[in-house]
Amino acid sequence: MAAGRRYFDEIEVGEEFESPGRTVTETDIVLFAGLSGDYNVLHTDAEFMKKSIFGERIAHGLLGLAIQSGLFYRTGRVYATLALAGLKWKFKGPIKIGDTIRLRTRVSSKRETAKADRGVVVVERTLLNQRDEVVQEGETELMVERKPA
Amino acid sequence: MTTVMAVTYFEDTALDHVVTSPAITLTAAHVSLYSGLTGDARDDPTLVPDGLPICISTGLGWRVDRPPLAVMAFMSMEWQPIRTLRVGDTIYGHSRVATRRAMREGGVVIEEHELIDQRGEVVARGRFTFLVARRPV
Numbered sequence: 001m002a003a004g005r006r007y008f009d010e011i012e013v014g015e016e017f018e019s020p021g022r023t024v025t026e027t028d029i030v031l032f033a034g035l036s037g038d039y040n041v042l043h044t045d046a047e048f049m050k051k052s053i054f055g056e057r058i059a060h061g062l063l064g065l066a067i068q069s070g071l072f073y074r075t076g077r078v079y080a081t082l083a084l085a086g087l088k089w090k091f092k093g094p095i096k097i098g099d100t101i102r103l104r105t106r107v108s109s110k111r112e113t114a115k116a117d118r119g120v121v122v123v124e125r126t127l128l129n130q131r132d133e134v135v136q137e138g139e140t141e142l143m144v145e146r147k148p149a
Numbered sequence: 150m151t152t153v154m155a156v157t158y159f160e161d162t163a164l165d166h167v168v169t170s171p172a173i174t175l176t177a178a179h180v181s182l183y184s185g186l187t188g189d190a191r192d193d194p195t196l197v198p199d200g201l202p203i204c205i206s207t208g209l210g211w212r213v214d215r216p217p218l219a220v221m222a223f224m225s226m227e228w229q230p231i232r233t234l235r236v237g238d239t240i241y242g243h244s245r246v247a248t249r250r251a252m253r254e255g256g257v258v259i260e261e262h263e264l265i266d267q268r269g270e271v272v273a274r275g276r277f278t279f280l281v282a283r284r285p286v
Contacts, residue, residue: 022188028186031182031186032186032204035179035182035183035186035204035205035208036204036205036207036208037205037207037208037209037211037212038204038207038208038210038211039211040217040220042220060204060207060223061223062200062203062204062207062223063204065200065203066183066186066187066189066200066201066204067187067188069187069189069198069199069200070187070188070189070190071188072189073188073189073190074188083199083230083233084199084200084228084230085229085230086227086228086229086230087226087227087228087229088225088226088227089225089226089227089228090224090225091222091223091224091225091226
């Protein structure tokens with residue numbers, strides 16, 4: 001287990017975090033297309049996309065979602081997460097090749113569960129680009145371990 | 150001769166239409182590629198990161214007997230994992246068109262998804278909302 005994992009009891013409602021930035025590259029998009037099998041022209045056909053409203057290829061929405069979940073691990077204060085319990089997510093704007101995205105989070109609530117060894121932490125998340133535009137936002141419910149007695 | 154792109158336009162979608170995908174076995178390679186790409190890693194490398202089945206499920210939708218949706222924008226999604234997946238599990242997807250609503254440009258299609266494992270158990274449920282292009286005139 002990594003040191004400094006934070007248990008349910010140690011996470012405070014209202015606490016906020018902003019991650020480092022990450023520049024999304026063409027390589028990220030190509031790898032993600034191969035991994036997911038999603039070859040939509042939005043992400044893979046540069047010529048088609050020149051004529052689109054975006055003017056160029058854009059990242060898969062789910063690539064942004066996946067990258068933000070990695071950025072959340074860079075808090076340096078990782079939760080003792082057992083599992084994702086639920087996700088609500090909105091894709092507000094495109095992520096283009098070369099854009100640098102970062103994650104802002106806030107713990108909006110916590111609740112105990114029927115099991116004594118775990119609780120649910122609700123985290124509001126906003127994914128911003130280098131112009132401070134919100135490209136994605138949503139809420140995750142995380143099942144987090146309670147501090148062993 | 151005109152070239153027709155192999156996509157499903159809004160007009161081609163039908164309410165309650167169900168699609169079942171082929172299956173895929175989740176391997177250590179998937180987990181390691183996903184973790185390297187996203188930075189989302191778990192302490193136990195045999196556990197499948199929560200985001201990976203979501204990503205794989207969209208790709209499974211490309212291997213069905215219907216051309217992919219002419220997606221103009223992926224608008225929103227909800228996802229509820231039910232069981233944690235491990236390396237070696239084999240999953241496939243069911244999706245159903247739950248809502249279709251014509252808009253001025255294109256139409257909104259909401260798909261309800263279920264991911265099912267090799268034991269026939271539902272391991273995750275989701276709802277995906279897409280803006281889909283109309284057939285060009």
